[in-house]
Amino acid sequence: MKIKLINPNTTQSMTDSICRMAVRYADPGTDITAVSPKTGPDSIECYVDEYLAVPGVIQEVIKGDRLEDMDAFIIACFGDPGLSAAREVTDKPVLGIxxxxxxxxxxxxxxxxxxxxxxxxxxxxxxxxxxxxxxxxxxxxxxxxxxxxxxxxxxxxxxxxxxxxxxxxxxxxxxxxxxxxxxxxxxxxxxxxxxxxxxxxxxVMPAVKFAEALVKMGAKTSKANTWKVPEPKAFKGFDGIVDL
Amino acid sequence: MKIKLINPNTTQSMTDSICRMAVRYADPGTDITAVSPKTGPDSIECYVDEYLAVPGVIQEVIKGDRLEDMDAFIIACFGDPGLSAAREVTDKPVLGIxxxxxxxxxxxxxxxxxxxxxxxxxxxxxxxxxxxxxxxxxxxxxxxxxxxxxxxxxxxxxxxxxxxxxxxxxxxxxxxxxxxxxxxxxxxxxxxxxxxxxxxxxxVMPAVKFAEALVKMGAKTSKANTWKVPEPKAFKGFDGIVDL
Amino acid sequence: MKIKLINPNTTQSMTDSICRMAVRYADPGTDITAVSPKTGPDSIECYVDEYLAVPGVIQEVIKGDRLEDMDAFIIACFGDPGLSAAREVTDKPVLGIxxxxxxxxxxxxxxxxxxxxxxxxxxxxxxxxxxxxxxxxxxxxxxxxxxxxxxxxxxxxxxxxxxxxxxxxxxxxxxxxxxxxxxxxxxxxxxxxxxxxxxxxxxVMPAVKFAEALVKMGAKTSKANTWKVPEPKAFKGFDGIVDL
Amino acid sequence: MKIKLINPNTTQSMTDSICRMAVRYADPGTDITAVSPKTGPDSIECYVDEYLAVPGVIQEVIKGDRLEDMDAFIIACFGDPGLSAAREVTDKPVLGIxxxxxxxxxxxxxxxxxxxxxxxxxxxxxxxxxxxxxxxxxxxxxxxxxxxxxxxxxxxxxxxxxxxxxxxxxxxxxxxxxxxxxxxxxxxxxxxxxxxxxxxxxxVMPAVKFAEALVKMGAKTSKANTWKVPEPKAFKGFDGIVDL
Amino acid sequence: MKIKLINPNTTQSMTDSICRMAVRYADPGTDITAVSPKTGPDSIECYVDEYLAVPGVIQEVIKGDRLEDMDAFIIACFGDPGLSAAREVTDKPVLGIxxxxxxxxxxxxxxxxxxxxxxxxxxxxxxxxxxxxxxxxxxxxxxxxxxxxxxxxxxxxxxxxxxxxxxxxxxxxxxxxxxxxxxxxxxxxxxxxxxxxxxxxxxVMPAVKFAEALVKMGAKTSKANTWKVPEPKAFKGFDGIVDL
Amino acid sequence: MKIKLINPNTTQSMTDSICRMAVRYADPGTDITAVSPKTGPDSIECYVDEYLAVPGVIQEVIKGDRLEDMDAFIIACFGDPGLSAAREVTDKPVLGIxxxxxxxxxxxxxxxxxxxxxxxxxxxxxxxxxxxxxxxxxxxxxxxxxxxxxxxxxxxxxxxxxxxxxxxxxxxxxxxxxxxxxxxxxxxxxxxxxxxxxxxxxxVMPAVKFAEALVKMGAKTSKANTWKVPEPKAFKGFDGIVDL
Known part of the structure; x- marks a missing residue:
């Protein structure tokens, strides 16, 4: 099982700490990938920080879903920034810490x-x-x-x-x-x-364990209505930031 | 890891179904024990049923905690009967379905x-x-x-x-x-x-997976206050039903 | 009018105090019976205590309804243990203190x-x-x-x-x-x-007075749905404790 | 015991019906007085009606408290108009229906x-x-x-x-x-x-019975803070309507 | 635009202060009229005060609506006494402070x-x-x-x-x-x-500005149901106080 | 007074409609500027759309605050995307429709x-x-x-x-x-x-009128705590999109 852990800020040392915690508690068969998005703030402490972190989070989920064969995603910031948006772009479980x-x-x-x-x-x-x-x-x-x-x-x-x-x-x-x-x-x-x-x-610890649990249950994010894949539409200015 | 699944009613066929579901989703290293208490109703559909099911549930948790070396407990009835009481008699995680x-x-x-x-x-x-x-x-x-x-x-x-x-x-x-x-x-x-x-x-499925997750996290029920072990006191009439 | 006051714990001195309070405030025409169940804890301070008190409470209500011609019931513990269950086994008013x-x-x-x-x-x-x-x-x-x-x-x-x-x-x-x-x-x-x-x-005082009031109104517990008499079913292990 | 039933509207036939109901359920020792205020609307169906009914309600409570030796008051309109104000001008129990x-x-x-x-x-x-x-x-x-x-x-x-x-x-x-x-x-x-x-x-029926119950308990409206007697102050235009 | 500011108490010095505040912030084209009702208490600090203030408030709204060509009303007491009643007797916006x-x-x-x-x-x-x-x-x-x-x-x-x-x-x-x-x-x-x-x-300041805003929007109080004009009915004792 | 109306999506015809509405209701002395951000989706119907619209909204508020001498801002999408973030980057009133x-x-x-x-x-x-x-x-x-x-x-x-x-x-x-x-x-x-x-x-209409009202009141967004200016920090990837 492959779980992608997204630290929504760009501070690598924090991504490393989070990754260690995740690896420590992950099942033997779980492969943890921890990343910081290419875009966003180096810490998240206000609403501006949250909003500027989310495009990078969405992008990492899209990549993980389409290119990296991930089974689940974790957004590793206590405000759970972009959680509902992330759930739209994949049907794999996405958890906020x-x-x-x-x-x-x-x-x-x-x-x-x-x-x-x-x-x-x-x-x-x-x-x-x-x-x-x-x-x-x-x-x-x-x-x-x-x-x-x-x-x-x-x-x-x-x-x-x-x-x-x-x-x-x-x-x-x-x-x-x-x-x-x-x-x-x-x-x-x-x-x-x-x-x-x-x-x-x-x-981080419960998010890893619950993500593993959901994957093993075969649970998928409901695509019934609210979190369906976004309707295709034109986006300006996010080339190279978010690839919808 | 040993998880005890308690079907609070005394209908064995239902205990069997629940057990099959649990085994199907349990991790390879998880040992599932499914029981019906010795006391209680054969189905739970009203408050009287709930209350008469709970002593048996408490007893199964006590036995599991003291004698059977269980790591976690699941109360397998959708009303989660006796959940808070069960959390008092053990510090192992107890989940309601x-x-x-x-x-x-x-x-x-x-x-x-x-x-x-x-x-x-x-x-x-x-x-x-x-x-x-x-x-x-x-x-x-x-x-x-x-x-x-x-x-x-x-x-x-x-x-x-x-x-x-x-x-x-x-x-x-x-x-x-x-x-x-x-x-x-x-x-x-x-x-x-x-x-x-x-x-x-x-x-049942999520209870099994989340119970496993909590055990692997090392999570214990908080004994800080509300769910502390009950104060020792005299009980009448529950000899052979509940062994506190 | 006959009101049965059930002290859900088995401490007789407390039952006596409660009884004195009830008698002091009861109408002249009200006959107060105060009992402790035969089963249960000697005080109620946690969820285990509550749950082990309830079978005895249910039993006292059943007895009061079928054999003692009671007009109303009072559960005299501030957690109102078993109130909803008690309302299922009688159509006479049942009040928690x-x-x-x-x-x-x-x-x-x-x-x-x-x-x-x-x-x-x-x-x-x-x-x-x-x-x-x-x-x-x-x-x-x-x-x-x-x-x-x-x-x-x-x-x-x-x-x-x-x-x-x-x-x-x-x-x-x-x-x-x-x-x-x-x-x-x-x-x-x-x-x-x-x-x-x-x-x-x-x-205790308001429960006695409100119980009298409800009886005089001719009020009965609604048997429309939730608090209907329990469906007949098999119970194990409560012989001599609860006679449904 | 004397209970004053105030029908906040001025329709005497409704006051009579309410009175009959109250008398039917009152204890033998309870003396029911049912009145319509001298001022107010002949029925209460909107906020204007409510507000124009309340001065008359307050006045009937004041009279009942000071001159008529009443033990409790009932405001007999389902919107309970003026209930909190009535509780300020007396320490006898006041109930809304x-x-x-x-x-x-x-x-x-x-x-x-x-x-x-x-x-x-x-x-x-x-x-x-x-x-x-x-x-x-x-x-x-x-x-x-x-x-x-x-x-x-x-x-x-x-x-x-x-x-x-x-x-x-x-x-x-x-x-x-x-x-x-x-x-x-x-x-x-x-x-x-x-x-x-x-x-x-x-x-009306429960208000009568609960009013009797509260009087027999010796219960008084709390004068600790919110429902204290109003501070003395000058009122214009209510001479002959409300005598504070 | 004409806005009527109603100070529900009868203390003229307070009406004057409120008026000065309103005039200071009103648009050049806004004509502010500030009044105390003819009836009511000289300050409002309890429920009795509130209820005895409201008839005068209703009367001032009625006068303003029918005789004074007002475009909006403000009830200038922080308890917003009589706000819902006032909204029944006019379709012009009524705001509480x-x-x-x-x-x-x-x-x-x-x-x-x-x-x-x-x-x-x-x-x-x-x-x-x-x-x-x-x-x-x-x-x-x-x-x-x-x-x-x-x-x-x-x-x-x-x-x-x-x-x-x-x-x-x-x-x-x-x-x-x-x-x-x-x-x-x-x-x-x-x-x-x-x-x-x-x-x-x-x-007072925001009430004046929002009242102006609502008038300029052409907003009227909804007469769909709750705040419809009161049904015509007989009122006793309010001659010269409230002219419905 | 200068009000900047931000249509968070990039569809110019919608910006034009919104602008007409705003101009129709604006005070004579109010100067309305309506824009679409340079970045974002052409309509907003899901969480991904919302999140990708917000950076452009923040940028327009920053520009309006620092370079365009705006007195207030309106975010003209019914989900009010980015409202709390916008309130951090300016002390001028920001309203969501x-x-x-x-x-x-x-x-x-x-x-x-x-x-x-x-x-x-x-x-x-x-x-x-x-x-x-x-x-x-x-x-x-x-x-x-x-x-x-x-x-x-x-x-x-x-x-x-x-x-x-x-x-x-x-x-x-x-x-x-x-x-x-x-x-x-x-x-x-x-x-x-x-x-x-x-x-x-x-x-749009009430947002324009309330924005004007707030500006005339001299109201500023509270900088006491939550909506303070963001702490200076490093952002990656938003050059040319958001200039903090």
Missing amino acids: CEAAIAAAKFIAPYFSVVSVLDRSRKVTEDVVKAYGAESFCRSIRTTGLSVLDFGRDPEKGLAALAQEGRKAVAEDGAECILLGCAGFVDFVDALKQELGVPVLDG | CEAAIAAAKFIAPYFSVVSVLDRSRKVTEDVVKAYGAESFCRSIRTTGLSVLDFGRDPEKGLAALAQEGRKAVAEDGAECILLGCAGFVDFVDALKQELGVPVLDG | CEAAIAAAKFIAPYFSVVSVLDRSRKVTEDVVKAYGAESFCRSIRTTGLSVLDFGRDPEKGLAALAQEGRKAVAEDGAECILLGCAGFVDFVDALKQELGVPVLDG | CEAAIAAAKFIAPYFSVVSVLDRSRKVTEDVVKAYGAESFCRSIRTTGLSVLDFGRDPEKGLAALAQEGRKAVAEDGAECILLGCAGFVDFVDALKQELGVPVLDG | CEAAIAAAKFIAPYFSVVSVLDRSRKVTEDVVKAYGAESFCRSIRTTGLSVLDFGRDPEKGLAALAQEGRKAVAEDGAECILLGCAGFVDFVDALKQELGVPVLDG | CEAAIAAAKFIAPYFSVVSVLDRSRKVTEDVVKAYGAESFCRSIRTTGLSVLDFGRDPEKGLAALAQEGRKAVAEDGAECILLGCAGFVDFVDALKQELGVPVLDG
């Missing part, structure tokens, strides 16, 4: 909290939590005030900040499981689990 | 409908759909007016009834995926898929 | 809070508040960290803890009425009312 | 529908159903297209229209209990019960 | 908070925020504990209290825009904007 | 329905209706099965289809106002208004 993390959390805990990056990203996270019908399971979204790239630059400081917000989420907000609200946090999972004493989930 | 079916459906379709048995069971299904935060994804719950055991007695009539309600769900209600609202429907999945032209999911 | 307390509170205050026992029980209370459509009336659920039986062992400490949480609910959460989230708190009502200066409601 | 009907319905059926008068009144009913947190229990609001006074003029036609909408509510919408959405429908309850085969509730 | 403030806030900020007067008024504000579907945009409703007339008596103290609650709303609740929850606060807008560093909106 | 149409409808009718293009677009419309908190005001979303470009090719057929769905929305769904769910429908407004007898709103 936020969606996967929430699905996993609901199986093992009655309530979760998300710990995340900049405060400005809070609304993006609220939007996706709501979109998945998980408001009543989500006790809080806590932010560290650190940017995606801050975490790369000073991982220790990042870990301390995540631990602090995670502890508050458990003690004050009633969280019984912590979700890490950024794909770049995969390297902190083990340390935080020990620190917090409750389940800690990044989204 | 309704919860698993909904999680799978949300990965592959924007909207689903459930087709089910007697009209009186509709509210049980509404309750669980709501409990999982899936109201806005569920376009309708359609019932056939046939009992669980009617389906066993006349499978062809049952299949025709499910196909009719499934077609209406797609054409009139906007469903883009159909969930089969009874564990006993596992044998109809393939026929209905062909008939309806949209994804059709029973709950 | 949580449901009754919330109905009473809504008549006399715009917002209420619940003060309760162990923190782990919070979700059970959230579930019932939600099930009755009362989320937007409920300002908070506050817990004391004491178990049901702790309250019996040290009532003064219990009262002090309830008063403290009640005061916070009024001052910080905007509660204008306090609901006592455990049937065992009936003895604290008067003291808390004085202490808090806002209406304080246990559930 | 819609609120009471919904509370009663929830005790005996999982779902109800309302059958009512003109289609334009539908939103008023939707507003109150929502305000009481009962959306998920209410399957439909069906209207007959007849005005309040049409029902008075041609009761047979009115009854037939209610029966027809009631049947549709049960058969098509899943109602398991029917609420009559106008105080003027009290005379149709018995006939509709027989016709429809499910519980049929007007609001 | 709360509704307008919320509409404006949603165009320029993802979240807002309301800062308001007495704590008892909080529920009125919650009711309207909910009625307009804005719960998920509203981070908090904060109250100063000062009455409407306190603000008139000691504006400096009032401003300081609003600034303090506004700062907390931004820092603690996540508000990104502040709405002033009383028409009497129009004079504080500029000072608060500077103080808080986020957009601050009273409701 | 769906958001504006809903705001206008709520001022003049209690309920609306949307009539739209292909059935697959229904979910996009549901998403935005939900995002604006308007679910409870929206009675239905009805689709014609015709594509955006079908309407251009055969306007008469398009008009007939819209009229038919609009009539059903009023008669069957309880709509009291009709919203046209595509910017390309501006030319049908007058004919539909006459045909349906209820208010009919496209989104």
Whole structure:
């Protein structure tokens, strides 16, 4: 089975971390390919970043579907940017890591909290939590005030900040499981689990496992209506960026 | 990996069907054990049935956890009876097939409908759909007016009834995926898929695959608060039924 | 008129307290019978407890309906365990004390809070508040960290803890009425009312009065569909526990 | 015990019908006084009617509280006009018939529908159903297209229209209990019960019984904050209409 | 274009402030008329106040529609008292200042908070925020504990209290825009904007601009059903107060 | 005042229609500029279309903000694609036509329905209706099965289809106002208004008027947190497409 992991930003070190996490948890028979799109921002922290990341995500899904014989796709950014569009251009399962993390959390805990990056990203996270019908399971979204790239630059400081917000989420907000609200946090999972004493989930691990599960079920994205292949039409300005 | 599949009713033929479905989709390394509890009703169609099924379910989970070295549990009735109680008596993942079916459906379709048995069971299904935060994804719950055991007695009539309600769900209600609202429907999945032209999911298949996924993730049920092991206390009347 | 009060746990001293409260508020012509089931836990603080209490509750309702000529039933535990099942086995009104307390509170205050026992029980209370459509009336659920039986062992400490949480609910959460989230708190009502200066409601009192009201209205549980008498079917293992 | 029943419109024949219903179900020791305010419309079918009925309702509550020694009040119009204002001017329980009907319905059926008068009144009913947190229990609001006074003029036609909408509510919408959405429908309850085969509730009967229940509980409207006595202030133009 | 601004209370100094705000922002071609009704309370802080204000509001709308050739109406009290009734008696646009403030806030900020007067008024504000579907945009409703007339008596103290609650709303609740929850606060807008560093909106300004916009669009209140002209009927006791 | 109207698709004839509508309703002092981005699809009917339209929308807002001295922006596609991103790159008001149409409808009718293009677009419309908190005001979303470009090719057929769905929305769904769910429908407004007898709103007209209103209020997009200017970062592949 071939799973393509798309880190929607263009920071290769983050793609590498994500890939390691995926490989660590993938089944022996699963072949993981992790890529950054050729186009897009080097981190995703606001709506502009999200929108400029999506064309590259769509392109990687199209390539994976038509040329690379992929069986499933994972969009590895906690805002799940472009997920619905990606589901239009292939009938192979496409998972977002936020969606996967929430699905996993609901199986093992009655309530979760998300710990995340900049405060400005809070609304993006609220939007996706709501979109998945998980408001009543989500006790809080806590932010560290650190940017995606801050975490790369000073991982220790990042870990301390995540631990602090995670502890508050458990003690004050009633969280019984912590979700890490950024794909770049995969390297902190083990340390935080020990620190917090409750389940800690990044989204990459469950996305890989659920993607494998869906492929083995033979599950395909429904082409009944909403996520049908887009009607053929003229696009301007995306030559070399998106090949529909 | 050992997964215990608990059919909460005592009808062995249904346990057998469920087991076949589970085995068909289980990973090569997964050992499936399917049981009916020693206590409970022969089908589950109302709240009394649910409540009298649960002690047996709890008992099978306790046995599986303490004596049988199980890695995960599946409650194979679409009302997910006793799921929260089961999660208290073990820290191994416990999945309900309704919860698993909904999680799978949300990965592959924007909207689903459930087709089910007697009209009186509709509210049980509404309750669980709501409990999982899936109201806005569920376009309708359609019932056939046939009992669980009617389906066993006349499978062809049952299949025709499910196909009719499934077609209406797609054409009139906007469903883009159909969930089969009874564990006993596992044998109809393939026929209905062909008939309806949209994804059709029973709950057993996704429950098996997601249970395997959670075990491989090392995921454990959170013991932070709600689902902690029950406080030791005196129980009357359950000797030989539930061994806490 | 004969009302049967079922304390779903097997602690007789609690049944006695509940009975005194009921008798104190019952109409002169009302005959109160208060029982503990023969089976079940000695206190109810988690889902396992709830589920193992319900068969006994169902049995007491069946007995009351068929043999004891009861006119109404009250399930006297704040989680209202088995309420929907009880409504299937009789057409006489069945009330839960949580449901009754919330109905009473809504008549006399715009917002209420619940003060309760162990923190782990919070979700059970959230579930019932939600099930009755009362989320937007409920300002908070506050817990004391004491178990049901702790309250019996040290009532003064219990009262002090309830008063403290009640005061916070009024001052910080905007509660204008306090609901006592455990049937065992009936003895604290008067003291808390004085202490808090806002209406304080246990559930037993309103359940008795509303049960009387429903009986006098000639109201019967609807047998139109959901709560019809259960279809006859085979049950294993409940001989001597539940006589369907 | 003295209960004052306020028919917010000025049609005496409707006040008489409501009074008969109340007296029929009141306890022997309950003294029912039924009045129409001196001011207001002769029927209530739109927001203007509601708002012009409320001053008279407030005045009757004030009189009842200060001069008539009333123990409880009932506002007998299905829109519960002025309920929150009435609760400010007295600490005796004040019940609206819609609120009471919904509370009663929830005790005996999982779902109800309302059958009512003109289609334009539908939103008023939707507003109150929502305000009481009962959306998920209410399957439909069906209207007959007849005005309040049409029902008075041609009761047979009115009854037939209610029966027809009631049947549709049960058969098509899943109602398991029917609420009559106008105080003027009290005379149709018995006939509709027989016709429809499910519980049929007007609001006057449960309001009387629940008012008695609250008085016997010693329940008072919370004066903690929202429904405190209004601050003294100058009012122009209501001399002889409302005496604050 | 002629816009009639109705201050539902009878305090002329407040009507004057509101008028100045309206004139300051009105288009050159807009003729603003600001009135207090002849009947009603001198401030609006509870439900009784609201209900006794509405007949005067209705009367001013009727006069404006029939005799004064008005093109639109604004109800200038943050509870929007009588808005739906007013929409029945005219087909010219009628706007409430709360509704307008919320509409404006949603165009320029993802979240807002309301800062308001007495704590008892909080529920009125919650009711309207909910009625307009804005719960998920509203981070908090904060109250100063000062009455409407306190603000008139000691504006400096009032401003300081609003600034303090506004700062907390931004820092603690996540508000990104502040709405002033009383028409009497129009004079504080500029000072608060500077103080808080986020957009601050009273409701009068957006109501005037949106009313002008609706008139220029040729928009009329829908007379399709709910807000049709009231059916002619007899009213008692409102001669000289409301001329229907 | 200068308002820039951005038709997110690249079909010039639609931009021209939209422009005519805007000019017809704009104030004399308002200067309307209507553009199609240089990049993007020729119609927007699915998520891929939306996402590939947004970079061009962002670019037009950036240009309008930095180089063209625009005072406000309108995104003229009923899915409001890229609205939140556009609000990050300027502090001038940015309106989506769906958001504006809903705001206008709520001022003049209690309920609306949307009539739209292909059935697959229904979910996009549901998403935005939900995002604006308007679910409870929206009675239905009805689709014609015709594509955006079908309407251009055969306007008469398009008009007939819209009229038919609009009539059903009023008669069957309880709509009291009709919203046209595509910017390309501006030319049908007058004919539909006459045909349906209820208010009919496209989104361009209210967006223009509300944009003017916001500019005259001096309203700016809040830069407090969520919609701050994006952090400077590296973007690949958007040279000549988006100039951040």
